[in-house]
Structures are given as structure tokens and as C-alpha cells.
Amino acid sequence: MRASNLASRFAMVIALLSVTLSGLFSGAAWAQTVQVESGLLQGTVEDGLRVYRGIPYAAPPVGDLRWKPPQPAPKWQGVRAADRFGLACMQTNAAIANLPAPSEDCLYLNVWTPAGSANDKLPVLVWIHGGGFVAGAPAEQLYHGEWLARKGVVVVSIAYRLGVFGFLAHPSLSAESPQHVSGNYGILDMIAGLEWVQRNISAFGGDPQKVTIQGESAGAAAVSILCASPLTKGLFRGAIAESGASFGPVRADASFGESDPLASAEKRTVRWLSSVGISNLAELRKLPAEKLQTMVPRGFGWARPNTDGWVIPEDQYKLYAAGQYNDVPVLTGYNSDEGATFGNPKSQAAYVQSVREKYGTFADRILAAYPGGETPAGQWTARNLMRDSSFGWNAWTWARLQTKTGKAKVFLYFFNEPAEIPAGSEPGAYGARHASELPYVFRQLREHDRPAPTPQDEALSEMLRTYWTNFAKTGDPNGPGLPQWPAYDEAKPLLLHIESGNTKAGPLVNEKGLRVLDAYFASRRTEGQEVKPEAAPAGGLAAKGPFFGEAPGHPQ
Numbered sequence: 001m002r003a004s005n006l007a008s009r010f011a012m013v014i015a016l017l018s019v020t021l022s023g024l025f026s027g028a029a030w031a032q033t034v035q036v037e038s039g040l041l042q043g044t045v046e047d048g049l050r051v052y053r054g055i056p057y058a059a060p061p062v063g064d065l066r067w068k069p070p071q072p073a074p075k076w077q078g079v080r081a082a083d084r085f086g087l088a089c090m091q092t093n094a095a096i097a098n099l100p101a102p103s104e105d106c107l108y109l110n111v112w113t114p115a116g117s118a119n120d121k122l123p124v125l126v127w128i129h130g131g132g133f134v135a136g137a138p139a140e141q142l143y144h145g146e147w148l149a150r151k152g153v154v155v156v157s158i159a160y161r162l163g164v165f166g167f168l169a170h171p172s173l174s175a176e177s178p179q180h181v182s183g184n185y186g187i188l189d190m191i192a193g194l195e196w197v198q199r200n201i202s203a204f205g206g207d208p209q210k211v212t213i214q215g216e217s218a219g220a221a222a223v224s225i226l227c228a229s230p231l232t233k234g235l236f237r238g239a240i241a242e243s244g245a246s247f248g249p250v251r252a253d254a255s256f257g258e259s260d261p262l263a264s265a266e267k268r269t270v271r272w273l274s275s276v277g278i279s280n281l282a283e284l285r286k287l288p289a290e291k292l293q294t295m296v297p298r299g300f301g302w303a304r305p306n307t308d309g310w311v312i313p314e315d316q317y318k319l320y321a322a323g324q325y326n327d328v329p330v331l332t333g334y335n336s337d338e339g340a341t342f343g344n345p346k347s348q349a350a351y352v353q354s355v356r357e358k359y360g361t362f363a364d365r366i367l368a369a370y371p372g373g374e375t376p377a378g379q380w381t382a383r384n385l386m387r388d389s390s391f392g393w394n395a396w397t398w399a400r401l402q403t404k405t406g407k408a409k410v411f412l413y414f415f416n417e418p419a420e421i422p423a424g425s426e427p428g429a430y431g432a433r434h435a436s437e438l439p440y441v442f443r444q445l446r447e448h449d450r451p452a453p454t455p456q457d458e459a460l461s462e463m464l465r466t467y468w469t470n471f472a473k474t475g476d477p478n479g480p481g482l483p484q485w486p487a488y489d490e491a492k493p494l495l496l497h498i499e500s501g502n503t504k505a506g507p508l509v510n511e512k513g514l515r516v517l518d519a520y521f522a523s524r525r526t527e528g529q530e531v532k533p534e535a536a537p538a539g540g541l542a543a544k545g546p547f548f549g550e551a552p553g554h555p556q
Contacts, residue, residue, distance in 0.1 A: 034118075034203045037196075039076040043111075044083050049149055052082040052111040052204070057196040058189065060105035061161060066285050067173050067185060070107060070192040085110060085139035089162045090289050092298075093135035100139070104165060104289045109158040109193055110138055112149035115205020123210040123472040124201055126236070127157040128190060130217030130244070130435070133304045134163040147443035147461075151469035154206035156197060160189035164296045165289070167303040169265035170273075172281040181308035183265050187225060188311060194226075194235040212238035212472040216438060220244025220332070224398065225305060228316045228325045238475050240468060241332040242441070243434060245394035247401075249524040250307045250315045259316070265306040272297060317525065320401035327406040329475035331468070332398055333413030333495065334391035336509070337431030339383025348374050351382050362520045369513035376429030388510060393517045396508065399488040409487035411477055412495035414509055417460060420450070437498075440464045456500040463503065 032050045033042045043052035058070035065071060086108025088099040115122050129136040129143055138157035145155030160166060169183030176182075198208045213236045215223040220241035226232045227239050248258030260268075276295055278284050284292070296302065305312060319325050345351035351372045356363040372382035399410040419436040421429070439445050440461040445453035453461075467477040467485065477485050483503045485496045497506045508514065 033079060036200045036203055037075075038073050040079040041082045042079045046146065048114070049146055050111075050113050050115070050204070051146070052113075053084050054086040054108045055082055055111065056086075056107065057109050057158070058107040058192050061107060061165070061185070062104045062289075064285070066104065066165070067168055067170075067182065068176075069185065069188045073107075073196075085137075086159060088137035088139060089159055090165050090293050091131075091135045091137075091162050092293060093131065094137075097135070097137065097140050099137050102137075106137075106159050106161070107189060107192075108138075109156055109196065110145070111201075111204050112145040112155040113204045113206065114149050114152060115154065118203055118205055120205035121202075121207035121210070122152060122154050122205055123212065123469075124154045124156060124197060124206040124208070125240075125469070125472050126194060126197060126211060126213050127155065128160070128213065128215035128219035128222050129157070130215065130219040131162070133167060133186060133218045133222075134302075136162070136218075142438055142442060142444050142447040144442065144444065148441075148465055148469060151465055153469050153472050154201065154204055156193075156201070156206075158190060158193035160186045160193070162186060163303045164292060167265075167305060168269055169262060169306055169308075170269045170281065171266050174262070174266065179308075179310045181262060181310045183262065183303075183306045184308055184311040187222060187229075187305055190222060190226060191229070191231055191235070191311075194232065198235060209237065210472075211236040212240060214240035214242075214468070215244065216242040216435060217244045221246045222305075224316065224394075225312055226326075227328065227330070228313075228319050229311055230313060231311060232326060236326075236328065238329045238471060239331070240471065241330065241395070241398075242437060243334045243338060243391050245332065245398050246305070247317045247320070247394050247397045248521060249317070251524065259312060260304070260306040262306045262308045268302070315525070317397065317401070317521075320398070320405060323405040325402075325406070327402070327408050329408045329471070330398065330402060330410045331413070331471050331477060332395045332410065333415060334387065334395050335432035335434060335436055336414060336416040337380065337383060337387065337418075338391050338434045339386035340430055341434035342383075342386060344379045345372060345382045348372050348378070348382075355385070359520060362516070362523070365516045366513075366520070369510065369516050376426045380429060380431070384510065384513070388513050389517055392509070393514055393521065396493075396514055397518070399493075400490055403488055403490055409476070411471070411485055412488045413485075414495050414497050414506075416497060416499045419448070437464065441468060460498075460500045464498070 032045060033040055041052055041055060043050050056073040058073050059065060061070065087103040087106050088094050089106035090102045090104055094102045125148060127143060127145065129138060138159050143157055145157060149155045166186030167183050173182035174180050197211060201208050213223050213226060221244040223239050223241040224245040246259055250259050250261055252260060252264035307314065352367065355366050359366045366385065370381050370385040372378055395412060399412045402410050415432050415437045417432050418430055419433045439447050439450060441464050443461045443465060445457050445461060463482065466479060466482060470479045471477040484505060486494050486505050493508050494505045495508065497504055
């Protein structure tokens with residue numbers, strides 16, 4: 001046994017020496033090699049950064065490991081090349097995002113580091129991509145971390161199981177679990193990735209005591225879940241959530257920003273399996289991943305996190321109200337025209353009808369705050385109901401609750417840099433769409449079909465990257481040369497209004513509407529009370545959302 005270990009170590013030394021000498025004598029750029037818990041990794045050097053792609057942080061979740069918590073990554077001998085991204089997790093969106101064919105074998109992460117040595121102990125940003133918990137991958141160009149890393153932080157991006165592979169709940173799966181739960185495998189993947197960072201990031205010059213998690217849309221909702229989960233204590237010291245959180249009530253068939261109870265998620269799966277003629281879990285596990293993906297209902301949010309009492313112990317609003325969460329500094333906010341990504345109301349009549357069906361006795365108050373109309377400006381007010389109910393209320397509620405029950409500061413923003421305006425639109429008819437801050441945050445300014453960047457684009461990107469990385473370094477986004485960003489204070493509720501050449505602190509946007517929504521969600525949460533629907537006009541909607549048509553592309 002001892003001789004075997006010595007031989008293995010000798011082989012690693014020879015392999016490392018071979019790689020180093022090869023780079024030195026060929027005159028090629030030296031590819032840095034590091035030791036992580038599973039073995040030696042050889043990355044690349046790109047414009048002064050060391051980059052490592054496709055690092056396995058957990059075992060491939062295939063075969064009997066399908067619908068199991070992530071297991072430790074296997075060890076390897078010799079030097080493993082870390083020069084290409086891992087495959088995207090199983091999804092139907094890969095072709096849209098120009099990703100390689102997806103695979104179940106997808107639990108990989110990536111590292112961009114500016115560190116000169118393992119002793120640098122730089123702050124770490126861990127990126128969690130969006131995509132409605134059903135789509136997306138770290139390999140998307142929009143999420144590449146080189147420009148954030150050049151600001152003096154180590155950037156890590158992680159993949160996690162999606163859709164039916166990441167969030168399937170079923171009574172038989174719960175019976176297998178020591179905790180008697182199922183369905184939150186994608187969240188457990190994120191936690192496993194954060195645990196890997198704690199054990200390994202020092203090798204890349206990062207400091208495991210200075211980790212900040214960052215996500216957008218579903219990734220931001222995941223960030224809020226991680227902040228509230230008892231399983232993540234000590235894994236990070238700060239959180240950035242862009243356009244997403246999960247403070248809505250726990251209820252069956254939840255929408256974005258809300259959560260299903262485990263029992264409801266299990267029943268939904270039982271109904272689905274009955275409809276496709278599958279009688280047991282063993283049969284389901286044997287299905288090829290590609291076939292299983294084609295069988296899944298296409299409704300948005302069919303597979304998503306559930307409140308299981310373990311990973312997500314309780315209604316997140318109640319956890320924060322009781323002070324039961326990871327009390328870390330938070331930077332969160334949303335965009336001025338989030339709803340534009342998901343389409344305008346089909347008509348004013350359809351909009352009014354859908355509001356009455358969804359909000360019941362609150363409908364008149366909702367319509368007073370979000371009146372809608374046939375004009376572009378009126379349509380924007382209707383889209384803002386989607387913005388505020390899914391994004392604005394969640395961000396504002398997070399700030400209010402943590403300010404009341406915690407000690408760490410919350411920094412709230414409102415991003416108002418308009419994306420491309422549709423041809424023929426009236427000036428001022430559109431604002432910043434869902435995810436439109438991301439090209440600036442990552443300085444991927446040609447992504448999302450954007451035109452060539454202007455000096456104003458570059459300046460805005462520089463400002464956002466400085467705010468975000470200042471926050472990762474100190475827990476406070478402020479710094480020299482930046483507009484002052486006050487921490488949220490309920491006595492004087494301010495947020496940072498972000499716009500080229502006009503970034504400054506200002507009041508809440510549409511506070512009247514936010515307070516109406518707050519009363520609505522409170523009524524939904526109060527035990528024994530329900531919002532009774534008003535009588536709807538004849539000829540109801542074929543609803544695909546609160547009041548919108550099909551969303552173009554996929555939600556970020």
C-alpha cells in the first residue's frame with residue numbers, strides 16, 4: 001500500500017515536471033498547474049489571467065445517482081486539462097444559446113483568477129446563472145468572468161442540474177432520502193459547488209473566507225434561497241441578487257418568486273407520470289436522458305425548487321421575519337422594464353380580465369396602481385405589474401426584512417439603461433429589460449444582439465464592475481469616484497438609480513404599487529384567508545402567464 005502511494009506521487013511529480021518543462025522550452029505561454037482535492041489541473045493563461053474550465057466538483061449524476069444529492073468528484077491520475085467548459089446540463093434551450101449538446105454529466109465549474117500565487121487570498125465571486133431553473137450554462141459568453149476578474153477578484157461559475165433532472169419531487173424519491181425529501185437537487189449542486197470552493201479555492205489565490213455568491217433571475221432566486229438555507233452556514237460572506245428572490249408565499253402551483261410545498265410538487269409529478277404511462281421510479285431512472293427531456297411538460301416553472309423543510313425549511317418571508325437566515329451583506333435590485341422581455345399584454349381588455357382573475361378582490365387596487373392602456377406608455381404600466389410582482393416587491397421585501405431583523409447592510413438598485421428599443425416605438429416607451437444589466441456587469445457588450453459599444457456603454461460597465469467587485473472585497477459597493485450608494489433604511493427608503501451619466505440615489509419606484517402588492521401577498525400568506533376572484537367576463541384567456549403572451553426566448 002505504501003509503495004503504491006509512493007509510485008502514485010512520483011507519477012504526479014513527473015507529470016507536473018513534464019508540463020512545466022514543455023512550456024518553458026517550447027516558448028509557448030506557460031499553462032499554470034494546480035493541485036485540487038481530486039488531482040492536478042492544467043489551466044491556460046489568457047491576457048494575464050489564469051483560467052481553468054470544466055473542473056468536476058461532483059460525480060456525474062447519472063445512473064443510480066440520477067435524483068440523488070451530489071456525490072464527491074472522482075480522483076484522477078496525472079494532469080487533467082482544464083481548457084474547455086463542461087457540457088451544458090440537460091435542457092431544451094441549448095440550441096438557442098449556441099451551447100454544445102447537453103448532458104447529464106454536467107457538474108463542472110470554472111475559475112478565472114488574477115492571483116500571482118496561492119498566498120494572494122483574493123475575494124471570490126461565485127456566479128449562478130439564470131434560465132428559469134430549466135435552461136442556461138456557464139459556457140454562455142454572457143457569463144464569462146475575465147473582466148470581473150481583472151478587477152482583483154477570483155471568479156467562479158458553476159453549473160447545476162436543471163428542470164426535471166434538478167428539481168423532480170416524487171414520493172418514492174422522498175422515501176429514499178434520509179431527510180424524507182426530494183426535488184431540490186439543483187440547489188444541492190450549488191451547495192456542493194460552494195463547499196468545493198471552501199476546500200480548493202486557496203490553490204487559485206482565492207480566500208475561502210471572502211466568498212460572495214452572485215446570480216441573476218432564477219440564479220438570483222437561488223441566491224436568496226441559499227441565504228435562507230441552514231445548509232449554507234459559513235459558505236459565503238456576501239450575496240448579489242440581480243432581478244430575483246423568493247419571498248412570495250408557499251403555495252401549490254407557485255409562480256416566480258414563490259415556492260411550492262413538497263407535497264404539491266410530489267403530486268404534480270405523480271399526475272405527470274400517470275399521464276405518460278410510467279408506473280415506478282426504477283422505470284423512470286432507466287429512461288435515456290434525451291428521451292426523458294422530451295417527455296417533460298413545457299409549462300414555465302413546471303420543475304422548480306420546493307419548500308421541503310430541509311434545504312428550504314420554511315416560507316422565506318417568515319424565516320427572514322424571524323431572523324433565521326445567513327445575515328450577510330446583500331446587493332440586490334431589478335430593472336425598469338423587466339416585463340418587456342416577456343411581451344406586452346395582448347390587449348387592454350385581456351389585461352384587465354387577467355388582473356381580475358389573478359388578484360380577485362385586490363383587482364381594483366392593482367388596476368389603480370397599474371392601469372395599463374392601449375398606448376405604449378399605458379402598456380408599460382401593465383408590464384410593470386409583472387416587474388413589481390415578480391422582481392421589485394421581492395427585492396424591496398428582502399431589504400425591509402433584513403434591515404429590520406439583521407445586522408448586515410442591504411444595497412438596493414434600480415437599473416434604468418434602456419436596451420435596444422423596437423423599431424417604430426415611441427421614445428420613452430421602453431426601459432431596461434430583464435437581464436439587460438448583465439452585458440455591463442460582465443463587460444460582454446456585444447451579447448444579447450447588442451450593437452457596437454459606445455464610450456457611454458464602456459463607462460457604465462466600468463462603474464457596475466467596480467460597484468460589484470468593491471462589494472465582493474468589502475461588503476460595501478462604494479468607493480472613490482463612484483456616486484454614493486446608501487444602504488437601505490426603512491426610515492428613508494432609497495435605492496441607487498443606475499443610468500448612463502445620471503446614476504444617483506433616489507426614492508423607491510412606484511411605492512404605491514409595491515404597497516398594494518405587499519398587502520396582496522400578506523393576504524395570501526395569512527392562514528385561513530384567500531383572495532376571492534371576481535366574476536370574470538365571458539371568453540376567458542388561454543393564460544400563459546399572469547397576463548402576457550409567449551415570452552420570446554427563455555427567461556434569464
